[in-house]
Amino acid sequence: MRLLVRADDAGLCDAVNRAIAEVVTGGIAGNVSVMAPTPTFDQAAAMLLALGADRTHVTAGLHVTLSSEWQSPRWGPILPATDVPSLLDASGCFFPSPADLRATGRFDLDEAEAEVAAQLGKARTTGLEIRYLDEHMGVGRVLPGLGERLRDLARREALVYAPDLARLPPLTSASAGPGPDTDLADRIRAAEDGTYLMVTHPGIDTPELRAIRGVGYPDVGAVAAERDGDRRALLSPDVRKACQDRGVTLISYTDLDAVEVPAPPS
Template structure:
């Protein structure tokens, strides 16, 4: 549903909102990967951010290769937030000591990373490059970078992300498209048409989603403020939202012009 002619009209007359619908956390679990593929085969989502360090990342890469029109990005992953599923860097932990705990795993949160003094930018750049190389080695074409858990505010991280993006000719997605402003109602789908109508002009916007199935793997996850079992419910709601053709026609009628990060690249 990405319409280049419509995008050019938006750019010319200033009406409407260019909107990227991004799906995050490919690689978290096999169920999440299948939900993401379902979303990418739906009406509007084309951009998918892959966590190269996550446990089901290779499975995600295998599935994404069969999805027509998919635009892959590296979800730069420097934290490991869940209690039940933990991961560490692609590089040997000894190569990136500022990023890991005593067990060689990423710290739980960006706040913990900052409290420990931030990250060494050279180590961050090396780890990002290793994550990119892993995705490319699995056959994925990577178009952009974005930051898992918004890690770019941590000392040493943001400049490294920008440097690798520039060196690799990749879009720095988190600085290219601002989030679509949404009310704090918790019901994203219901709020979308009005949010698009009310969106102030200026630059493309991104809606970040996390599709999944309400399966045992997601229900078991604990961390980052979710109630027990809440991760599956929230992510299943995103999956259903992303496959609801009627909703996205209403969002289009409200003024959205759907695009993706490949089209936004310079």
């Protein structure tokens, strides 16, 4: 059994950045997706770089971000607003979701590709070695033509395009509630042989994270509860023991050319 564990949204806020640092140093996560336009991206990059020798097992990827779903914090593009006007709402930030952007009817594919290239450039200037590209809120799937542009960009930049590997069966992450670590450990022990993908969103249950609300999360504290559940599961000794008992090999996106990825359905 091989398991690719990804921790998303590095750069969202301090509580998320610290949680991701925890799960890559003391847990089972080895792939970290960074959001270059977000308020604490620089902190996230610095924390990953500060891992030093421990960073050798961490694979960083760009989490392509063209939406800003929370009431606070909100963010906009890396490029000047005048370069990407079709991507922005009246406040100068990204729209709450890719679907909202598509609904405007004025989405410009060239502007989107230019912004993604700028995000990749910003991530690289920190010293991070970006090895894969994935999509926040499935933006490449929602916006017509963007997926093809992102795939071409990844190819030109020698990056793994993660959505092409989404056919890997998911080993779904823990959710909020009692015993998420036990739930994940049981699923690991019960899984058949094969290669699995687990996408997680770690966070620490702090007042900062409890205050975040937005698309799909109208209740105060819901985001923090769910993300803290992911963090605890990834750090759980029971989960690590289940991986050991099951003979799990933790892999990164750069290992996937050496494993069998299921073909798309005919």
